[in-house]
Amino acid sequence: MCGIVGYVGPRPAAELLVTGLRRLEYRGYDSAGIATLDGDRVLHRHRTVGEVDNLARKLAAERAPGTTGIAHTRWATHGAPTQRNAHPHFDASGTIAVVHNGIIENYRSIRAFLTEQGIEPASETDTEALAQLIGYLYHDGGNGESGNLLASVRRALHDVRGTFGLVVISRDHPDQLIAARRGSPVLVGVGDGEHVVASDGAAVIEHTRQVVYLDDNELALLTRDGLRASTIDDIPLSKSVSTLEVRLQEIELDGHRHHMSKEIHEQPAALRNTLRGRIDQNEGTVVLGGLADRERELARYQRVILTGCGTAWHAGLIGEYLFEELARVPAEVEYASELRYRNPVIQRNTLGIVLSQSGETADSVAALRELQLKGATTLGIVNVVGSSIARETDSGVYLHVGPEIGVASTKAFTGQVAVLALLAINMGRRRHLSPERTAGLLRQLDEIPAKIERILAMADAIRDLTERYVERENWLYLGRGVNYPVALEGALKLKEISYIHAEGLPAAEMKHGPIALIDRGMPVVVVAPRDHTYDKVVANIEEVKGRAGSIIAIATEGDRHLAELADAIIYVPKTHPLLSPLVTTIPLQLMAYYAALARGHNVDRPRNLAKSVTVE
Numbered sequence: 001m002c003g004i005v006g007y008v009g010p011r012p013a014a015e016l017l018v019t020g021l022r023r024l025e026y027r028g029y030d031s032a033g034i035a036t037l038d039g040d041r042v043l044h045r046h047r048t049v050g051e052v053d054n055l056a057r058k059l060a061a062e063r064a065p066g067t068t069g070i071a072h073t074r075w076a077t078h079g080a081p082t083q084r085n086a087h088p089h090f091d092a093s094g095t096i097a098v099v100h101n102g103i104i105e106n107y108r109s110i111r112a113f114l115t116e117q118g119i120e121p122a123s124e125t126d127t128e129a130l131a132q133l134i135g136y137l138y139h140d141g142g143n144g145e146s147g148n149l150l151a152s153v154r155r156a157l158h159d160v161r162g163t164f165g166l167v168v169i170s171r172d173h174p175d176q177l178i179a180a181r182r183g184s185p186v187l188v189g190v191g192d193g194e195h196v197v198a199s200d201g202a203a204v205i206e207h208t209r210q211v212v213y214l215d216d217n218e219l220a221l222l223t224r225d226g227l228r229a230s231t232i233d234d235i236p237l238s239k240s241v242s243t244l245e246v247r248l249q250e251i252e253l254d255g256h257r258h259h260m261s262k263e264i265h266e267q268p269a270a271l272r273n274t275l276r277g278r279i280d281q282n283e284g285t286v287v288l289g290g291l292a293d294r295e296r297e298l299a300r301y302q303r304v305i306l307t308g309c310g311t312a313w314h315a316g317l318i319g320e321y322l323f324e325e326l327a328r329v330p331a332e333v334e335y336a337s338e339l340r341y342r343n344p345v346i347q348r349n350t351l352g353i354v355l356s357q358s359g360e361t362a363d364s365v366a367a368l369r370e371l372q373l374k375g376a377t378t379l380g381i382v383n384v385v386g387s388s389i390a391r392e393t394d395s396g397v398y399l400h401v402g403p404e405i406g407v408a409s410t411k412a413f414t415g416q417v418a419v420l421a422l423l424a425i426n427m428g429r430r431r432h433l434s435p436e437r438t439a440g441l442l443r444q445l446d447e448i449p450a451k452i453e454r455i456l457a458m459a460d461a462i463r464d465l466t467e468r469y470v471e472r473e474n475w476l477y478l479g480r481g482v483n484y485p486v487a488l489e490g491a492l493k494l495k496e497i498s499y500i501h502a503e504g505l506p507a508a509e510m511k512h513g514p515i516a517l518i519d520r521g522m523p524v525v526v527v528a529p530r531d532h533t534y535d536k537v538v539a540n541i542e543e544v545k546g547r548a549g550s551i552i553a554i555a556t557e558g559d560r561h562l563a564e565l566a567d568a569i570i571y572v573p574k575t576h577p578l579l580s581p582l583v584t585t586i587p588l589q590l591m592a593y594y595a596a597l598a599r600g601h602n603v604d605r606p607r608n609l610a611k612s613v614t615v616e
């Protein structure tokens, strides 16, 4: 979603800020803007609709001088994506500029108050109400805020409800940035005589690896050499400096045409990283450092609740099968957006697992807090190190799949499934799994990356097959058991980047309504590896064929029977049935990618979507 970059230091700010915005493009946005401060204490603001390129072109023609500045990519929530709604927003006097991620929930009442004071809004946004409120307090506040920028920001943040990651500059304080956070990430890159503040490490990494993460209700006053952190209530804080682990090469295309394609092909290496050091083949055990002394508690949980959104929720559904089958512990999965408002019943000895690539998804963060409030022990399965969920859970296991930039989640999904398998095997071993069965499962898990390599080698054939069906506007995806969530994930991938309507279903559910959709040639992707549901899935395939649908089967290598039945077939290597999602998912990712390419869409930046949904 929205992205923030701010700079104070000796270098011209504009170019650096625009480069930072480019690093945040993957998050999704619809307009962009920048404000810089020059030595004459003039705020120079430029805003454009659409790509950051448009802003860069504008800046090439107009002036944006100064060595202090803020910039923003906006994903519209309040008000259309227009130039006047783009950030930065000014106060009425044009003294103060603000960029903001999140939502100011009480902006209407703030706006009404400001209107009473004779301040009319210049945009439809919630952010402008905050900028105007800071300006009002700064100029007219009367409670000690008057003329004191920091005090005005504090007071305004006290009065707003909602979430924010924000940066404020003022032409009266040309060498200062004020950054603050509540519910939306902000980190400060600490350079040599400069500070770069951003909502995401990707915008900081080429300047410095040393960062300070702000926590909720914290604020930082930044100058070239100074970082003064405090709570919003003005209690001084001493913050530790962390090191960003991400390398620049990892967030660049590195010769690939799209991040999504790069990330699909990275999966063998990514999963080797996920598994590295976590499987002890000699002992036949799982070693999860992130659980530390909590690992032994895995034996006592009586219930597992898994939660997340989108693709992470699909991984959670696979987790449900894994925990019940391998650990014989009752497991259930719930959308984070539902769990947070449902007043769930949490018994003692419940383990709440929150899955999230970004670790910043607003609903998932809220679900985590709800689980904690009700007494569950929480565990995060997260990719982004230092993210909100990673820091707030009682314990966690990182995916270690590297930065995921493509909006369509791919390697994070397989990473999540691999971590869930490790956890379920670990929990199972502490309950009833024999050493032999455990060792067999771990061996098969270890072999998955090499098996994915074999599927990726068939990418061209998968492209050709996809192109045969790409004109069709409606697709079905069917699967059973642990491959039912794979069908859901395949359908989600296809719709989010190719804009083809696709529905994922448990194969047997097709008969209860959706079968009415099937007409001649409708693509029906059936995930049908050899497992205990195989014969049932074959029966479902016959039903589709009876209605003249076109079957695209994802089958286990050597399955001749399905080759005869299906109109097209993609083989995946044999593995343990419970681990099969790690291989059956790969062709579905490639199909979605090639379908979007064939339709001429921007694969990495699909319309209307954001990489990380940090607002409700």
Ligand code: M6R
Pocket (backbone or CB within 6 Å): 308, 309, 310, 311, 312, 355, 356, 357, 358, 359, 360, 361, 364, 407, 408, 409, 410, 492, 493, 496, 611, 612, 613
């Ligand atoms: O960062 P998270 O894993 O919490 O994100 C959850 C979903 O927003 C995400 O998986 C989304 O569904 C992807 N676009 C799917 O490809």
